[in-house]
Amino acid sequence: MCGIAGLVHADPRYPLDRDLLNRMTGSLAHRGPNAQGLQTWPGAALGHRRLSIIDLATGDQPIFSEDRRKAVILNGEIYNFQALRRQLKGRGHHFSTRSDTEAIVHAYEDFGSRCVERLEGMFAFALWDEDHRRLLLARDRVGKKPLYYWQDGERLLFASELKALLQDASLKRAVNLEALDAYLSLGAVQAPLTILQGVYQLPPAHFLVWQAGAIQVAEYWDVPITGPVSRTEEQAIEELGQVLDGAVRARLVSDVPIGAFLSGGVDSSAVVEAMTRLSGRPVVTTSIGFREQAFNELEHARAVAQAVSSDHHEVVVEARAAEILPRLVWHLDEPFADSSALPTYYVAKAARERVTVALSGDGGDEVFAGYQRRYGLNRSEARLRRRLPAWVRRGVLGPLGSVYPKADWLPRPLRARYFLQNLGTTFERAYFADLCLLRDDEKAGLLSPEVRGHLRGHEPFTAFSRHFERTRGLDDLSRLLYVDLKTWLANDMLVKVDRMSMANGLEIRSPLLDQHVIEFAATVPSELKYRGRISKYLLKRYLEDRVPHSAIYRPKQGFEIPLARWLRADLRDIAHDLLFAPRSLGRGFVRPERLRTLWRRHQQGIGNHASQLWAVMMLELWSRTFLDQGADHGPLTA
Template structure:
């Protein structure tokens, strides 16, 4: 894995700021501690930090073609690079290295702006074409590798991480208040926006072309759901073979390689598929657990590790988040409220002590319908909606939801307010509510009058609209899975894994996110993903000869931490000193009487507001790291 940077003058004239380029690149050293390289020419400068994985001796970047007219900086891995290399050699291209980077050089010569469509891997790259004065940038299909950019005056700057762009003192740190509203809904800022105005994320599966002073972005891939009619056994066998192949492709490495192992079905599946390909080498696994037993899955991880005789490593996390939390905020670049970033940081730290590359089970939930409670309730709600026309539901259930007592204060059997409100909505509106941490009505109480005035009628729900439009003719579950893949997976899960692993210079590969495998899984009927109340049904069937039933069919636990207990215990003072400081209150975002209510309700055990409090805490810490 690597870090890339660049400065491009839109008019193609003048020399780039060499000091700035080096500062930007140096700030990404954690992404690539092994080497550093630069390319400079009139109007262009490229920088690269390298984490050596393949072709340790000759894979240096920036890398050019024979006459130097094409220059590439690249972050990621191309898993089909050997096949592409053969194709390109058959067309007369000469290769000087064994690295996957050189495939991009000659691939661009052959396919131009269509290069990304030929790649199977995780990547973010930038290619400078000196002859045409053209910059081509692209991100992989699902968003494993990040890429930020900004146009500032007569220049375009890009980098693997937002913080590198902030090295330029002329790049304004002007906070986009709508991004704060987005963050408090989703716990992340969705692409292409960032927390700062005029700084953007290139969305997954998109290319950017800069030519003749103009910047254009376009998508190059789409995931399409078109269920086939093959029988269950055949589909399960096909899935087993395709997941095995996706795993095999991710074992190419010239450095030590292992796997994350939580004991859940996804990471266990990856370990089970890795084992046959290890050729006598020990399979190294890393797990994280907690002292609080109800959050601890180490026993299941040990069971799978024992089955496959892995070289197993464990770490027990304790509530000392204040020791690393500001480091985590720095690595995340933007406000990010998913508290599972903390265990991901720790398990990456543990894995990096013994390997440089780790395979993970990311993508299993979103592709195979793993979030059983949410998906099942979505299906049930939609069946109820189909019985009553929307105008009648809005007129009857909407008012009932508004007057029904707030569910936070009531025992579970009486928590009907949320359900009534959801049933009064369209499916799209209900999905937005399901995915929102702070609901619109909660924000109205939380926000200061000034923030509400400045936001006006803005709603984060609009981020989902174009995605729903693309799958409007699909069945309900397929629509939900598609939106999850495009939003929650790309903007939360994969951001968390990239930043927390790169904090320790660890490369993480995800077999479930092989795009060819994903395209196949998208053809599996929804009823074979969520079968009654059995989630990931077809995946479990495909694994029955590899994993025991108590691993495959146990209740999903999720990668969560004992945050509620920690906030009431060891972290209480840290939260109060930070969240209720004078500095925090003077930012003017919130009505602090409402923040105090949320905090006190949590402390008294009335409501578990741990995720809300963590989100507010991370927002305040982000300001301290990047703004103050």
């Protein structure tokens, strides 16, 4: 894995700031500790930090075309590069390295910007075409690798991380309140927005062409939404095995040690079983656990490790591990409220002690329908909603839900208020509301009047509605899976995995997010994904003779920390400072009196407001790190 950065200007006579390029690239050193490469042209520059994985000797970047008029820098891996290499050699191209990156520049020579359609892997790359003074940026299909950009007049800057762009002092650190609104709803900023005004993320499955100061952004791939293909259950199981083996096999190519994360759940067990069988040797596996048994999965991971004879290692996370929160926030670049970033950091750190590459089970829930409570309850609500007359739903249940007692002590799906509100609205809005840390009425009570005034008319739901609109005609579960892949997975799960692994110089590969696995799963009927109360039905059936039964059919636990308890105990003082210090309250984002109410209720055990409090804490820690400090600072130390 690597870090990329660069800048271009419409006027080739424009004097490029090489020191700026050095600072931008240097700020990404954690992503690529092995080498740095810089290249400049009149009005253009590319910078690269390398974590060496393939072709250790000659794979430094940028990599050039034969005539050296085109150059590419890549963050990620191209898994089909060997097949592409053979094809391109047949078309007359000469390769000077064994690197997967070189296939991109030659593919561009033949196919132009549409070359990205031929790439399979996880990637964000930049290609400079000196002949046409054209920059091509592209991002992989599901967003495993990040790419930010900022256009400043005729100048464009891009980088793997936001902190690299902040090396330019002319980029104003002004908070994008619409992005903040989405963050407080969903716990993460939603692409293409970023937390800073004027800075954007290139969305997954898109490429950007810059030429003469003008930008064009286009989508090059989408999840197939043609509906299910008729096949028997046994045929589906066999085909799943074939595509999964192909995905894992492609990710075993490496010139450095390779291992896997193992939770003992369905997804990671499927990956480790395939790795063991295909490689013919024990896999180095790493698991994480907690002192609190309700959150601890180590015994399940041990059972799978024993079954596949892996070289297994464990790490236990305690509340004092939160002392590294400033470092995590620095690596995350934007406010991020998914507290599982903490254990993700530690499992990546532990794995890096033994391997440089680790395979993970990320994506199994979104591709094969693993969120039992989320998908089951929403589909049940949808069936009930269809049976109720519209006047009952909108005229009775919706208004009743707005005044019904909140019952904060109950898990959110069991609160009658939310249930009534969901029945009183549409399927799409009900699902969005269930994903929210703060529903619209709760957020309105927390945000300051000034912020609310600025956001009048803005709805974070709009980003979701666009994806829902594409899936009209599909069944309910297929629609939810599509939306989750485009939103939750891309903006939360993969952000967490990329930043926390890169913080430790570890490359993560996700076979269950392979293009062919996703496209296969999109053709599988929903009744083979979620049958009765069994989530991930097809994947579990495939695994029945391969891993222990307990790994397949135990209740889903989730990768969570005991946040509610920690905020009442070990993290109480840290949390109080982040929430109520004068500079925190002085930012004007939230209403202090409402925040104090949430804090008091949580501390007294009246309600569980851990997620909401954590979101405000992470917003403040981000503000201290990126708004209060200069661009050349690293993580907060105090």
